[in-house]
Amino acid sequence: MLDPRTVPFTAEVHPDARPARRLTWDSREAGADTAFVALPGERMHGNAFVQRALDAGAPFIVTDLDVPRAVRVRDAREALFAWARSERRRSPLVVGITGSAGKTTAKAYVTAALDAVSMPVYNTMPAIACFLIEHGRTPRPLVVEMGIDRVGEMAELVDLVRPDVGVVTTVAPAHLEQLGSVEVIAREKGVILQGRRALVGSQAAAFYPGVDSYGFGEGVTFPGEALEITPQTASFSFQGVPVRLPLASRVQAEAAVLGLRLAQEHGVDLDAAAARLASVQVPGGRYRVSPGRYTVIDDAYNASPVAVSAALEALAGFRGRRISVLGRMLELGDTERELHAQVGRDARAHADVTYGVGAFAAELGERAYATVPQLLAALLADVRDGDVVLVKASRGISWTPERRAQEGVGLDVIVDALVRQRDGGGPPPAS
Known part of the structure; x- marks a missing residue:
């Protein structure tokens, strides 16, 4: 209490x-x-x-x-943060996770592996402070997602959270309007690595020489082995322990390696940790695979170039006609057209049919639409049994519904319509 x-x-x-x-x-x-x-x-x-x-x-x-x-x-603000710092000191282990993509996924798998308590998706400083106050006295580890979109913000977060373990999942173009460059992103996110223990994902390792890494591939300090990905599962082994993740991609598998390594370091039984990993459910919008007459991959929570490319790579592993539905990625600054074009090239390489919507529709897909309702009408008429549809874009969460539809962000409405039609509800009424 x-x-x-x-x-x-x-x-x-x-x-x-x-x-x-x-x-x-x-x-x-x-x-x-x-x-x-x-x-x-x-x-x-x-x-x-x-x-x-x-x-x-x-x-x-x-x-x-x-x-x-x-x-x-x-x-009240200073009082809240003082209270949070006081309660945080009671926690035996706090893991802080940041990255240009994959933070929430990594948080979910680390939480399962450590049998920890993690904070909800909304990760502002006040939300983190309330979480620390509520859970600082639990004997279980705490896992905190620490996202930033401006210079200096990570230092503020680290001062509040004081993570025992700092993790950077990826470093890539995101929030460039405020952060300016990938080099600045790497520097700012790297502040989280100044605690007792630091780990970085394989993609981020090049930005942090000498820091232990996890994932798959050559040069990784703590690798998963024998990774095999099918539309049904991602399987691999870690330190001889077999791991099987239903409906998962490489991103989920790498997050699972992170969780297992932290479990190993903190005396958690690896077999038990691996069993918990198999039942992880990531929040909606983060590469959630919904099978049926046709498969819908809901990755519509948010988007950056590296996250979209990872999702497209996963899409390429599915059988059937592969359809990408991509919308605008926000906060990319002066390079946004070039980065949308790069993602569009990835889409054309990995998908059989490519849709784009909003300001950069033509860059993102061969079938380009100005607004979400226009795209949705065409997509619902086009999709058929056996297809696999990936939906991904930024959210524009503070925008009006009308602007979201016009700019091609917040594509959760497309996911909902696809699932409704597939499962017998029919397409939504025209808007």
Whole structure:
């Protein structure tokens, strides 16, 4: 329980404040067992939602306002981070994972291998702080995804999380509008490697000479062996332990190697770890294979050039007519047209039919459409039994639905329509 009377910072605690099980910075999640911390935001301050949290029954509110059940502080943000640092010090092992692609997948497999606790997908600093506060006292390891999109952000995250193990999965063009170049990306992400233990994926190894690596291929410090990928499974062995991952690609297999190496280093039985890896379910939108009359590969959560190329390589291993449906990749700066064209060449090399949508539709596919509804109508009429359809693009999560459809981002609507039609619901109504 999170007791407001034992917080590690100076506060004036209202007599009606009571312990909570969870803490959130999102007032919509506040409730009878979830307290609320009112943080400053880009457009609004969390204080504007304090009454909503109180009405929802929040056990206490971290705020500078004089309200019922308040834990009054001068600066709620600094109080939150101080609390998080205090609780993090109680954890026996914290693994921090970053990379231009594959972070969430690596987190899922490391969590399974170590039988750890991992934070949800949403990985802002306040979300990470709430996670550390809630779980810092558990005896199980913690796994934290640490994404960045600006210079200096990783240093801030490392100061908060203090990972015992730092991992970089990949280094490639992503968030170039803020980070500028791949070299800057490597430098900034590399800050995570300054803890007690550092590991990098095989793709990232060239950027960090002398740092231990994991994955497959020559020169890898901790390799998986005898990798074999089919549409049904990815199988390999690690230190003599056989591993079989259903509906997985090379990206998942490399994440599994990472998990097994960390399990080995921390005294976890490898056979038990491998058994847990076989049942990992990655979140929707991260290379989730949905078999049926035709197969849909939902990789629509987000996209960067290296992630799209990896997904296309996996698509090439399937039997049947292979269809790529690609949309815009965001935050690529001045090189965005060139990078979209490069991905389009990969698509044409690995897929039998290529669709593109949005601003760079013609670069991404032979069948180019200006908007998502236009592409969707053509695709639903074209797809047939035995096909394999890969769907991937950036999200544009803060954009309006109309702009998402126009720019060709957030292609989860295409995944939903394909599955609905395949499974008997028919195509969605025209929009």
